[in-house]
Amino acid sequence: MMKCISCKERYGEAEAGTCKECYEEASETEEELKREIDDLKSKISFLRLPSPPLNLLPFTDLLLLPYSDDVDDHHIHDGAVPSPAVRAHKAVLISRSPVFKAMLENEMEESRSGTIKIADVSYDVLRSFVHYLYTAEVLLDERMACDLLVLAEKYQVKHLKSYCEKFMTSKVNSENAIMTFAFAHQHNAPHLLESALSLILDNMDKLTERDEYKELVEKDPRLVVEIYEAYLTRQVNTASNKSQLVVQT
Amino acid sequence: MMKCISCKERYGEAEAGTCKECYEEASETEEELKREIDDLKSKISFLRLPSPPLNLLPFTDLLLLPYSDDVDDHHIHDGAVPSPAVRAHKAVLISRSPVFKAMLENEMEESRSGTIKIADVSYDVLRSFVHYLYTAEVLLDERMACDLLVLAEKYQVKHLKSYCEKFMTSKVNSENAIMTFAFAHQHNAPHLLESALSLILDNMDKLTERDEYKELVEKDPRLVVEIYEAYLTRQVNTASNKSQLVVQT
Numbered sequence: 001m002m003k004c005i006s007c008k009e010r011y012g013e014a015e016a017g018t019c020k021e022c023y024e025e026a027s028e029t030e031e032e033l034k035r036e037i038d039d040l041k042s043k044i045s046f047l048r049l050p051s052p053p054l055n056l057l058p059f060t061d062l063l064l065l066p067y068s069d070d071v072d073d074h075h076i077h078d079g080a081v082p083s084p085a086v087r088a089h090k091a092v093l094i095s096r097s098p099v100f101k102a103m104l105e106n107e108m109e110e111s112r113s114g115t116i117k118i119a120d121v122s123y124d125v126l127r128s129f130v131h132y133l134y135t136a137e138v139l140l141d142e143r144m145a146c147d148l149l150v151l152a153e154k155y156q157v158k159h160l161k162s163y164c165e166k167f168m169t170s171k172v173n174s175e176n177a178i179m180t181f182a183f184a185h186q187h188n189a190p191h192l193l194e195s196a197l198s199l200i201l202d203n204m205d206k207l208t209e210r211d212e213y214k215e216l217v218e219k220d221p222r223l224v225v226e227i228y229e230a231y232l233t234r235q236v237n238t239a240s241n242k243s244q245l246v247v248q249t
Numbered sequence: 250m251m252k253c254i255s256c257k258e259r260y261g262e263a264e265a266g267t268c269k270e271c272y273e274e275a276s277e278t279e280e281e282l283k284r285e286i287d288d289l290k291s292k293i294s295f296l297r298l299p300s301p302p303l304n305l306l307p308f309t310d311l312l313l314l315p316y317s318d319d320v321d322d323h324h325i326h327d328g329a330v331p332s333p334a335v336r337a338h339k340a341v342l343i344s345r346s347p348v349f350k351a352m353l354e355n356e357m358e359e360s361r362s363g364t365i366k367i368a369d370v371s372y373d374v375l376r377s378f379v380h381y382l383y384t385a386e387v388l389l390d391e392r393m394a395c396d397l398l399v400l401a402e403k404y405q406v407k408h409l410k411s412y413c414e415k416f417m418t419s420k421v422n423s424e425n426a427i428m429t430f431a432f433a434h435q436h437n438a439p440h441l442l443e444s445a446l447s448l449i450l451d452n453m454d455k456l457t458e459r460d461e462y463k464e465l466v467e468k469d470p471r472l473v474v475e476i477y478e479a480y481l482t483r484q485v486n487t488a489s490n491k492s493q494l495v496v497q498t
Contacts, residue, residue, distance in 0.1 A: 002251065002265035006275070009268060016251035017272030019260040026255070026275050033282040040289035043385050046408040047296035049344045058354065059339045061308065091308045091338050095298045105307065136292050159295040 044136075051131040052087050060087040062104075063115045066126040083123040085115075086130050096133045097155040121151060132160050140167045146183065153187050165189045172196050174203050178212040185223055201231055293385075300380040301336050309336040311353075312364045315375040332372040334364075335379050345382045346404040370400060381409050389416045395432065402436050414438045421445050423452050427461040434472055450480055 001010045005023055018026070052060050063085040090111075093100040103110045110116045118126055125147040132138045136159065138148065145164040152161035165184075169192050172180050177199040184193035200207065207213055207227075217224050250259045254272055267275070301309050312334040339360075342349040352359045359365045367375055374396040381387045385408065387397065394413040401410035414433075418441050421429050426448040433442035449456065456462055456476075466473050 002262050004268040004271055005265070006267045006271035011268035013251050015268045015270070016254070016265075017269040018255045018266040019253040019258060019264045020266040021264070022253055022255035023266030023272075023275075026272075026279070030275070030279060030282065033279065033286065036286055037282065037289065040286065040293060042408060043293055044289060044296060046345070047293060047298075047385050049296075049298075049341070052340075059310065059343070061310070089308075089338065089340050091301070092298070092340070094308070096295070136296050159291060 048136065049092065049134040051134045052089065060089055061114060062088045062090050062093065064088055064126060064130060065115055065117045066121045066123050067117055068120050068122065086123070086126050088130050088133075092134060097157050099155040118151075121147065125151065129160075133157070138163075140164065142168070142171055145171075149187055149189065161189075165192050168192050169195050172199055174199055177203070178207075178210060178216060181227070182216055182220065182223060185226075197227065197230055200227055201234055204231055297385065298341065298383040300383045301338065309338055310363060311337045311339050311342065313337055313375060313379060314364055314366045315370045315372050316366055317369050317371065335372070335375050337379050337382070341383060346406050348404040367400075370396070374400065378409075382406070387412075389413065391417070391420055394420075398436055398438065410438075414441050417441050418444050421448055423448055426452070427456075427459060427465060430476070431465055431469065431472060434475075446476065446479055449476055450483055453480055 001012055002016070003010055004017070005020065017023075064087075065085045066083045090100075090104050094104055095101075100116075103116065105111070121129075125144065128138050128144060129148060129151050132148070138144070138160075140148070140163075145167045149161055149164035149168065152158075152164060168180065168184075168189070172192070172195050177196045181193060181196035181200060184190075184196055213224070250261055251265070252259055253266070254269065266272075313336075314334045315332045339349075339353050343353055344350075349365075352365065354360070370378075374393065377387050377393060378397060378400050381397070387393070387409075389397070389412075394416045398410055398413035398417065401407075401413060417429065417433075417438070421441070421444050426445045430442060430445035430449060433439075433445055462473070
């Protein structure tokens with residue numbers, strides 16, 4: 001019987017993990033990794049720029065103007081009450097997004113006027129978007145992740161897009177799988193697509209009863225076809241795995 | 250005899266490290282830490298701003314003008330050939346340095362003119378300094394570390410200062426210990442001071458022969474006194490440790 005250096009319990013041959021040398025090496029690696037994490041974190045806190053609406057207001061050289069034609073939007077827009085604008089720095093936006101870069105460096109209307117109109121977005125979402133461009137930080141809920149993924153795709157902010165995609169992937173369930181699948185398809189989010197599809201395939205027996213299914217058949221039948229094709233592929237694979245098992249035994 | 254999961258060697262009781270459970274836990278921790286490192290690195294590559302002289306030139310709103318009264322400088326300044334200026338963004342400088350913040354937000358001369366003169370610095374050092382403010386990256390040699398530490402202290406860029414201090418600490422040797430000790434004292438670099446002092450104390454027998462020692466006695470005798478005081482303290486501690494050992498045996 002030997003004694004574990006880590007948990008101090010005694011153990012026999014079957015429970016043996018490492019020898020002392022490997023254990024010490026692993027502990028050192030862990031320490032090194034933790035030091036590296038500390039270094040990286042301090043680098044991040046140095047690089048993070050304060051978000052402009054509060055701190056850097058005096059030197060901003062750009063206004064982002066949210067507007068929405070969406071009648072389903074929570075707010076009613078009749079053209080009379082415009083949303084407030086979000087202030088920003090051209091230089092920061094350029095460094096974060098190739099789309100803003102093209103807009104602002106090529107002497108387009110936006111660059112001359114110092115104003116960019118951002119379509120189909122609420123003030124809150126636009127503020128969070130700009131905040132993220134400065135700080136790489138954002139507090140997500142499901143709605144916000146959805147809205148920001150759309151903006152991140154439009155302005156090609158890869159880092160934010162994959163962050164939102166990861167968040168949404170963690171929130172997929174059998175209730176929202178069909179809507180999520182359609183959303184992921186529309187906005188090119190492959191990981192989200194895959195996990196939504198996988199959940200749909202796990203619940204094929206109830207698929208055709210769901211309202212979202214019926215809506216999707218109306219709106220985008222080709223997407224529904226993709227679901228069935230994936231279902232077939234899975235069935236074939238499962239069948240061939242089973243027959244392989246039969247051959248092996 | 251048991252077999253180590255990590256190095257596959259057999260080991261006996263004396264070499265026992267961990268049990269299997271603790272080993273697996275440690276491996277998982279390592280994986281998690283590595284994932285965290287990947288996340289942090291991608292955050293950094295998002296936050297890092299391109300340095301302005303090459304990329305963001307069109308929207309800079311500030312000039313940094315290096316000048317040097319130092320006759321020992323490599324270049325000869327007769328007032329006729331000014332160094333080129335380094336372009337930057339007020340907003341970025343403000344977010345990195347409380348000193349620039351105070352200068353630029355308080356409608357001082359610098360803010361109105363859009364030009365800040367930086368004393369006792371070469372163009373190359375100033376460029377590296379600004380590059381660091383944008384990217385948190387710099388290639389150091391001993392001279393550059395020294396020059397940047399001074400600038401970082403002057404403009405209170407803590408992250409850069411501690412980075413230079415760490416670099417210089419790794420380069421202290423018995424040859425440069427006295428100069429480094431004086432430098433660390435002048436520029437408030439406690440870790441550097443400590444390791445330089447420690448090296449000096451390790452070589453007390455040759456101290457008084459060294460030219461730098463003689464110079465320091467001329468220039469700043471109080472610093473030399475500090476060295477001797479530290480030497481005394483160390484001797485007393487060593488003596489009391491020895492006597493404790495005697496008592497214990």
